[in-house]
Amino acid sequence: MTGQVTSGFPAIHEIWVYLSGSPLLALILTLGAYQLGLIVYERANRHPLANPVLIAIVLIAATITLIDMPYPKYFEGAQFVHFLLGTATVSLAVPIYKGLSAMRGRIVPLLAALVAGGVTSIVSAVGIARLLGADAAIVGGFVAKSVTAPIAMGIAERIGVSPTLTAVFAVSTGILGAVLARFVLDAVRSREWWQRGFAIGVAAHGLGTSRAFSVNPEAGAYSSLAMGLHGVLGAVLIPLGARVVGF
Amino acid sequence: MISGLVQILLFQGLGELVTHFLLPLVPGPVIGLILLLGFLAIRKGVNRALDEVATVFSQHFGLLFVPAAVGVVMFWPHLKTHAVAVVTALVVSVVLTVAVTALVLKGLSRSSGK
Numbered sequence: 001m002t003g004q005v006t007s008g009f010p011a012i013h014e015i016w017v018y019l020s021g022s023p024l025l026a027l028i029l030t031l032g033a034y035q036l037g038l039i040v041y042e043r044a045n046r047h048p049l050a051n052p053v054l055i056a057i058v059l060i061a062a063t064i065t066l067i068d069m070p071y072p073k074y075f076e077g078a079q080f081v082h083f084l085l086g087t088a089t090v091s092l093a094v095p096i097y098k099g100l101s102a103m104r105g106r107i108v109p110l111l112a113a114l115v116a117g118g119v120t121s122i123v124s125a126v127g128i129a130r131l132l133g134a135d136a137a138i139v140g141g142f143v144a145k146s147v148t149a150p151i152a153m154g155i156a157e158r159i160g161v162s163p164t165l166t167a168v169f170a171v172s173t174g175i176l177g178a179v180l181a182r183f184v185l186d187a188v189r190s191r192e193w194w195q196r197g198f199a200i201g202v203a204a205h206g207l208g209t210s211r212a213f214s215v216n217p218e219a220g221a222y223s224s225l226a227m228g229l230h231g232v233l234g235a236v237l238i239p240l241g242a243r244v245v246g247f
Numbered sequence: 248m249i250s251g252l253v254q255i256l257l258f259q260g261l262g263e264l265v266t267h268f269l270l271p272l273v274p275g276p277v278i279g280l281i282l283l284l285g286f287l288a289i290r291k292g293v294n295r296a297l298d299e300v301a302t303v304f305s306q307h308f309g310l311l312f313v314p315a316a317v318g319v320v321m322f323w324p325h326l327k328t329h330a331v332a333v334v335t336a337l338v339v340s341v342v343l344t345v346a347v348t349a350l351v352l353k354g355l356s357r358s359s360g361k
Contacts, residue, residue: 026314034310053309053316060313061320071321078314085311087252087304089276090259093283094293094301109355117348125340132332137325142336146344149312154274164318168326169337171316176341184342190349198352203344206308213305224305226348228280235277 020069026077033059046214048179053171053207085150092148092228099225102194110198114229117202121146122238125169141165143242145173147234148205148227155235159242170205177204178211193218201226251296258283 010018019025036059037052044050064074075082103110125142140161144152149170156166181200190196197219200208205227213220262279270278287293293301319326326333 030313031310034313051309053312056310056313057316057319060317064317065320071318074317075314078317081311082314084304085315086276086279087255087259088308088311090255090262090279090283091297091301091304093258093280093287094298095305096280097284097287097293106356109352112355113348113351116351117344120347121340121344124343125336128336128339129329129332132329132335134329134332134336138329138333142340145337146340149315151274151277153315154276158272158274162322164315165322167312167315168319168322169333171312172337173341174312176337177345180338180342181345184345185349188346188349188353190353192353192356195349195352195356199345199349202348203341206305206312210306210309232277232281235273239272 023077023080026074027080029060029063029074030056030078030081033057033063048182048211051175051178051207054175057171085153089148089150089231092224092231095221095224096228099221102221103225106194110226110229113198114202114226114233117199118146118230118234118237121203137162137165141169144234144238145169146203146205146230147238148231149174151231151235155238158239171207174204174207177208181208181211182215194222197222198226202230205230248296248299251294251298251300254294254297255279255283255300258286 033056034052037055040055041047041050041052060074063069064071122143125145126139129139129142140159141156143159143161144155144166147155147170149167152166152170153163156163177200181196181204185196185199190199193216197212197216200212200219201223204211209220209223209227212223258279259276260279261282262277263275265278265282266273266275
C-alpha cells in the first residue's frame with residue numbers, strides 16, 4: 001500500500017475507503033461468513049457443534065474487531081439482512097397453518113406444554129442469572145430469550161431492555177438447544193417425534209427447528225409450530241407479565 | 248416466488264400498520280403472521296408461490312439472526328465479567344425448558360389415551 005495513485009487505477013486504500021462507506025462491505029461480510037459456515041457444517045456432517053450461524057457470528061465479530069469497524073457501522077449495512085427477520089416471521093404462518101390440522105386432538109397437551117415450557121424458560125434463566133449476581137441489564141436480556149429472535153427483539157424494545165443483548169441470548173439459546181436437546185430428550189425418555197420436535201421448538205425456536213428438520217420431518221413440523229405459537233403467545237403475554245411484576 | 252414475497256410483504260405492512268395505530272404492545276410481524284394465518288384459513292390452502300418463499304425463509308432463518316447477534320461485540324466486556332451467571336443461566340434454562348415441555352407432553356397425551 002503505497003498510497004500513490006496512478007492515473008485511472010486507484011490505490012488499494014482508496015478502494016477500501018470507498019467500499020467501507022457503502023453497505024456492500026457489511027453485506028458481503030455477512031453472507032460470505034454464513035456461506036463459509038454452511039460449508040463447514042456440511043463438511044462436518046451436520047454436527048450440531050459446527051453450527052453455521054455460530055461460525056458466521058464468530059467470523060464477523062473477529063473481522064470487524066480486526067479492521068476496527070464499529071458495530072453500528074457494520075449494522076448500517078447488515079440491516080438489510082436484519083430487516084428480513086420481520087418478513088421471515090410473517091412467513092411462519094405457513095408452517096403453523098400446515099401444522100394446525102395435525103394438531104387436532106393434541107391441542108390441550110400442546111398448549112399446556114407450551115405454557116409450561118415458556119414459563120420454565122423465563123423463570124429459570126432470570127432466577128439463575130439473578131442468583132449468580134448478574135446485573136439488571138443482563139437479567140433483562142434473558143426475559144424473552146426463548147422466543148424466536150425477531151419477536152424477542154420486538155418484545156425487548158417494548159419492555160425496555162436491550163434488543164441486541166436479547167438477540168445474543170436468543171441465538172445462544174437456539175444453538176445450545178440444537179446441540180443439547182437430543183441428550184435431554186433421551187434422558188426424559190421422550191420417544192414420539194412430534195413430542196421431541198415440539199419440545200425443541202419451544203426451547204430453541206428457529207435454530208432448534210432447523211436442527212429438528214434435519215433429523216426428522218415430523219419433528220421439524222412440530223418444532224416450527226412450537227416456535228410460531230411461542231412467538232405469538234410470548235409477544236402478547238411477556239409484555240403484560242413484565243408490566244404486572246413491574247419489570 | 249415473487250408473488251409469494253409480495254403476499255408476505257403485504258401482510259407484514261398490514262401488521263406494522265395495525266401495531267402502529269391499534270395495538271402497540273404486539274410487534275408488527277406477529278400481527279402480520281396472525282393475519283396471514285387468518286387469510287390461509289379463509290382460503291383453505293397455501294398457494295405454491297407462498298409455500299416456496301416460506302420454505303426458503305425457514306431453511307435460512309439462521310442467516311437473518313446474524314447481524315443482530317454480532318452485537319455481542321458491544322457487550323463483550325460486560326458479558327465477560329458475568330460469564331458464569333450468563334453461561335449457567337443459558338445452559339440450565341434450555342435443558343429445563345426442553346425437559347419440562349417434553350414431560351408435560353408425555354404425561355398429558357398418555358392420560359388422554361393419545
